[in-house]
Amino acid sequence: MFHHAAGGYGSQGTLCGSLGACSAIINLVARDKEKTHNKIIKDLINWYASYNHPTDEFDSIVKFPKQKRVIPGSPLCHVSVSTWTMANETEIATYERKDRCAKVAGKVAMQTVMMLNAYADGKFKPVAxxxxxxxxxxxxxxxxxxxxxxxxxxxxxxxxxxxxxxxx
Ligand code: HEC
Ligand code: HEC
Known part of the structure; x- marks a missing residue:
């Protein structure tokens, strides 16, 4: 369902695809009269822009552990991927870069689950x-x-x- 989101949607470098995919799931779960879905999505996007990507939490299962981390300062795939690629002296079409984006996607999914669990417990509060x-x-x-x-x-x-x- 979200294959098209890779590369910032059809490799166009717009919104980071993991944010788009997780936003769709947040919309399904947390849409209510208070528009909590939008509050969670807003927070997820701001959190993403301020996070030092990629996490090292998956280092035991990835091909490229200990990658140099970069805070994108933006939810855009273009900014996130390009600043990281330059900092790591690599290119977009490398396994290294794919590994990095897989970690980003995994971390965004983790963050989404944490936010939705908090929502389910009636305890969601913005973290960004x-x-x-x-x-x-x-x-x-x-x-x-x-x-x-x-x-x-x-x-x-x-x-x-x-x-x-x-x-x-
Ligand atoms: C005190 C109010 C005020 C603040 C603060 C302000 N702007 Fe503006 N901005 C305006 C007004 C009024 C215009 C339209 C008239 C003009 O061009 O000066 C404008 C126009 C613009 C334009 C389009 C026109 C152009 O000059 O290219 C951009 C882009 C813009 N602002 C971005 C920003 C950004 C980025 C910031 C923060 C760093 C900012 N503004 C802070 C009042 C403000
Ligand atoms: C990812 C890049 C990007 C970011 C981030 C961004 N803008 Fe823009 N913005 C643009 C582009 C590109 C345009 C259209 C071209 C132009 O006029 O500069 C534009 C247009 C504008 C305009 C109308 C300018 C005009 O002359 O018609 C305003 C006002 C403006 N932005 C304000 C802001 C403010 C305030 C922020 C922060 C809250 C912001 N922008 C964040 C890229 C961005």
């Missing part, structure tokens, strides 16, 4: 850090409390690096 002070400042003007002309909470500076002082 809040947005950075820089992004919070952008959101004051561009987010729901301001002009609301942009969607989401991704780190603005990754793509708009020259916008830090345009409001001064």
């Amino acid at each position: 850090p809040a947005v950075s002070a820089e992004t919070a400042a952008c959101l004051e003007c561009h987010g729901p409390e301001g002009d609301h002309n942009q969607q989401g909470q991704m780190a603005c500076g990754l793509c708009h690096p020259h916008k830090a002082d345009h409001a001064d």
